[in-house]
Amino acid sequence: MTGARQIGKTYSVRQFAKEHFKSFIEINFVETPEAVGIFSNAKSSADILLRLSAFTDKPLIKNETLIFFDEVQKCPEIVTAIKFLVDDGRYRYILSGSLLGVELNNLRSVPVGYMDIKDMYPLDLEEFMWAVGVNKGVISKIKESWEKYEPVDEFVHKKMMEIFRLYLIVGGMPAAVMSYKKNNNLQDVMASQREIIRLYRKDISQYDEKRQLRIKEVFDLIPSELNSKSKRFFIKSINEKARAEMYENEFLWLKDAGVAIPVFNIEEPKSPLKLASSHNLFKLFSNDVGLLACQYSDGIQLRILTGDDTINYGAIYENVVAQELLAHGFEDQFYYNSKKMGEVDFVTELNGNVFPIEVKSGKEYYRHRALNNILDCTEYTIPEAIVLCNDNVKIEGKVKYLPIYMILFIYKEQVKNITFNLDLSGLN
16 A cells, blocks of 8 residues: 555554454554564565564464555565465455655566555545535535536535535645544644644655755745746746756655655647656646645635635645546646647546546636637547536536536546457367
8 A cells, every 4th residue: 555644544454454354463664673574584475474473462364364564665575575475375465654655666566466556645525525524415416416517506516615615724634634523623733734744854854865855845845836827846946957857856756755746748638648748847736735725824724714715726726636636546647738729727538538627716717718729629629628616517518617526526437347259260
C-alpha cells in the first residue's frame, strides 16, 4: 500500500485484519528496527518464518494469519524476501510505509503474481460526505441528476455547496476530518493540518539529504504558484538560473511521495494525450485541498465558509478536481494551453474520447473561449465537455454545466476482460 503520510494506511490495514483474520501480526521497522534482522541473509521462507515466530508472541495460523510489515522503506531486503513468503503460501502479507513510492520504486517490478500495488489517497469528496453524515440516499439522488443531466433539487444543491466549501477547508486527511467531527472547531482542524505539513517537511529532510533543500523549495512554492494568474509552476520562481531539467527529480520525488499532483501541458487535445504532453510545462497541486487552504493566509477559512466572492477560489477549486481525478483512476493528468486557442483547465480521456473539463469558481462561468475553440475545431472531434461551477445543472450544445460537487461522479472506466479463442481447425 502506497500513499502519503497520515492518510490512514495503518488504520485501514488493522481494521481489515480484524474483520477477516483470526491472527494479526504487525511489525513496524521504525518502532522496532531490530526486526530488520528477520530478513538479513535469510536463505528461504523457512528461515524467515522461523525468525518471525521467535520475534512475535502472536500465533501463526495457516490460512488465517495476516502479517503486516509497516515502514518497509527501512527494510529493503523485504522486496526479495516477499517472493519466498508468497511462494510458501501459508499466510497473507501487506506491506506499507511512508515514502514507499520514493524509497522502493523497484517494488513495482516484482513479477506479476507475487504482489499487487494499491495506491491510497486522502478522503475524496464522497468519502468526506459520508464522514460528516450525509445520507447515502441523498448522494444517490444527486447521481440520478448527474446521469440524466437534470437540475438538483435547489435546497439540496445549496446544502451540497455548503458541504463542498467545508471540504475546501477540512480536506480529506483523516486527522483533520476527525478533529472537525470531534468539536467542529476549525482551529483544531488547522492545528492537525499544520502538524501534517511539518511531518512532510521532516520527511524531506530525513529521506533525501542531497536534494532536501531543492525539494523543500518546490514544496513550499506550491501554494503561491497555484495562486498566480496562470497557476503554472515556474521554475524561475526558485531562482533566475533554474531550469526545468535541473529540478525534474525533485518534482518526481514529491509525486512519488504522494504529497504533490503534477498536471502536464499538452500541445493538442488529441488521443492519446500522453504523447502530446510536455514535462517542461506543468501545474503542481497539493495532495489535499485542506492542507493547501491551511498554507494560505489566516482567516481564509471563515471567508470560504461564508462564500466571500472577493476570494480567488480558482486554485483550491482546481486542486479538488486534481485530487478527485487522481483518486478516481486518472493517474496521468493534463491541461491544454496555446496562444491561439487559449487554456482549458483539465483534459482527460473518458470512454475512448478526449474529455475537457473547465473549472469556474465565479459568476461568469459561461465564459470559456478556449473550451469553445477546441469544441468547434473539426480536427479534434471532441463530442462533449463539462464546466464545473457553483450553479445547478444546465446544458448548452456540447457543454454541460454541472455543480462543482459532481466531480465525485467522474471515474475512469474500468478495463473490461478481453477474451479471444484462437481457432486452429484446418491447420492439422
